[in-house]
Amino acid sequence: TPQNTYSDIPPAPTAHPPPPHYDARAWAERTLETLTLEEKVGQLMMPWLLGDFAPEGSAAGERARAMVEEHQVGGIIISVGSPTEVAAKLNWLQSLSDLPLLVSADLEAGAGFRFDGVVHAPTNIWLGGATRFPALMALGASGDPGLAYEMGRVTALEARAIGVHVPFAPVLDVNNNPENPVINVRSFGEDPEQVGLLGAAFVRGLQDHGAIATAKHFPGHGDTGVDSHISLPVIRVSRERMDSVELLPFRRAVEAGLGAIMTAHITVPEMTGARTPATLAPAVLTELLRDEMRFGGLVFTDAMDMGAVDRLYERGEAAVRALEAGADVILMPPDLEAARNGIVEAVRSGRLSEERVDRSVLRILAAKERVGLQRQRIVDLDRMRAVVGVRSHLAVAREVANRSVTVLKDERELLPLLGTPTANVYSVTYRRPNDLRGGRAFNAGLRQTYRRLRTAYVEPETTREEYDRILSRARGMNLTVVSLHVGVRTASGSVALPEEAVRFVKMLARSPRPHIVVAFGNPYLLSEFPEVGTYLTAWSGIPVAERAAADAILGRIAVTGKAPTRIAGFEIGDGLMIEAKGDNGR
The missing domain is CATH 3.40.50.1700 (Glycoside hydrolase family 3 C-terminal domain)
Incomplete structure (x- = not known):
């Protein structure tokens, strides 16, 4: 049989020019041009919503409807509920919204961190839910980046099946203060290199499977004895110390392709020169994060209803300052209308340029495009049973627990x-x-x-x-x-x-x-x-x-965990190795 020659290859079809109305720009760019100022500012807002059942005409249902139809928010942070109830509620909200909603949730210990644990109180019966993992310090005790990747993978698959696109995870704070009342076991541990290694693996696991990872809390919330939900923690360390400890895990995550970062409501006088929260500090979010670290992804504020910010600033002013500092998304504004009006008025007065608003809106729209929301925003409720809380995912959670x-x-x-x-x-x-x-x-x-x-x-x-x-x-x-x-x-x-x-x-x-x-x-x-x-x-x-x-x-499994932090005189890496019992017992 004679071999084919290049002359046997048929010529390529003639390329036809696109129709005159064709716009080759990305969906995000095209969409941005269609928005009014008020609609653009709505895209910056991400209010909190409970994942409960909200019947038609109920106060909870009407509040949720108003977020989308009246305030035209760009996204929702969804909180606790059963997987099916949350997914159905998100589908309903997506159907109400002109533009697809970007949905986030605190999923630092898996989708079960928010979508598990529903118990029928009169009978004390657990009603099932998504896969819940131990806290991240358990991964630190295992010391295995492969397990961190797997936890990210499972979290992403279950989150997307429920309708969540942005898991607020992983926590990259280095927990070097045993008295820390807000981070503690939420951190991978005390060694910055290990936190960076495990965090980068977690980020890849999330993003390889369709989610946008969000590292928190920038520039580092580990060395504090104050809860920022209540008041403003002050981190009195040098910039050199920040570079070698707090910032190192975030740099590793950015190098791994991190899609988003959440700010910390802390102040670092060495960097800001004042008691300004990092969330509202251009020196942190623009000069350090954007300019020096070259981070181009989304920047979410931490919850704006937390005492560290809400007690110090008027609500509209806080939203404006966050945007001036370099944030893109105003998370959980305590007064949604005040936050929107504050930014709109700041643009109209000339304090903020509309171009500055456009930059953040374009990042938000690009994130929606990245996860395919312009094509499909509704999740398949029937498919959830094949993804959420399934046996293979629970096996990963058990492996993390056993090895920790x-x-x-x-x-x-x-x-x-x-x-x-x-x-x-x-x-x-x-x-x-x-x-x-x-x-x-x-x-x-x-x-x-x-x-x-x-x-x-x-x-x-x-x-x-x-x-x-x-x-x-x-x-x-x-x-x-x-x-x-x-x-x-x-x-x-x-x-x-x-x-x-x-x-x-x-x-x-x-x-x-x-x-x-x-x-x-x-x-x-x-x-x-x-x-x-x-x-x-x-x-x-x-x-x-x-x-x-x-x-x-009881010796059913071996004990192999190593302390990822110093504990009461024990050093990082300490831990007794204890073999499992043999078939004959001890």
Whole structure:
């Protein structure tokens, strides 16, 4: 058979010129030209909306409708709800909006961070949800960038299936202050290089699978003892220190192609020269982020209803200052109308140029185009069951949890436990009153072995008398396990235990009876009771982390986690390696 020659190749078809009305520019550029000033300013707004069921004519439904139809917002930050309810609500809002809405959500621990945990209170039945991962410090304890990528991948797939395009994740704050009441286990850890490595992998996992990653909180919220939801933290460090610690993870993420950044409501006098929040500081958002770091993606403010900004500035003025500083999206303005009017009036007065507004609007529209919203803005509700909370995704969450359990102390070499089924074991769970699931999975894991497991639940208001009764019962047990569900809570200003709870743990540790303390949240609690004999941390009080802790204690899995931060005299990298039990037990 003769070989083909170039002469055998048919000529290329003749190229025809586009029709006279064809516009080769991107959708974002073409759309920008059609907008009025008021519509452009609407695109800058991203108010908060609950993911609850909002019937036609209800106050909640009419408020949501007004955001889109009257205020013509460019996007929504959606909060807690079931996956199907959230997706249906977002589809409805997308159908009301002239332009597609860019939807964000706080998903720093997976889509389940906002779309899981719905419990029917009268029966205490969990109604299912998206995949929930342990806090990011668990990834730090695993030390595995591959797991960080996988967590980003799963988060992106589930977010997009629900209708969320911009997960506000990962947290790139370096948690080098144990007293930090707002970051804590939300950070990958204390080592800037490790935070940068894991953060960049997380970013790639998100963005390789259709989402826009948002690193937060720029220029770094880790070294503070003040909750910015309440007041303005001041970070008194040099620019050189910022470069080597706080800024390093953000640089790594930008190098990885980061799509968006969220600002921090903190002030860094060395950089701003005043007590100006970074969110409102041109020296931070324009000179540092845009000019020096060459970041071209979206800049979201942190929530503008937080005390660090809202207590210091009039609401319209705060929005104008954020835009002047270099922000693109005004997140959660406490008064949507005041924020819109403030920016419109600033343009009309000449304080802001319309060109400055256009630059931000074009970035927002380009982000919508990047995720394909100009082609398809409605999600397929039937497809969600094949993506959200599926078994393969839960397996990734379990892997993170299992590989993150970190044992810092085991002075009596209790671990792994013998697992004698008839042993008298007492499980005492500290949790908030509204934490309905706290301790449930952990106790179920223990009860698989200890059929006679006794349980007690305590909370912030538990009295000394009740703790004394629990302590008396503990003295008659073969083993007491105390699990502490103390995590970051918005605007709480604290990640500490009440005085009576600390006293109880100290007295238990001083008794001759065997005991184990498990931190399901704040790992730094060990500094309150260093006399504890066996101490481990599972980083989060969620079911996969609770089950991982129970399995680690009982030797069902190996303990391999390493501390990603200094904890009560233990250094980064500390952690006991404990093998799983063999088939014959210990």
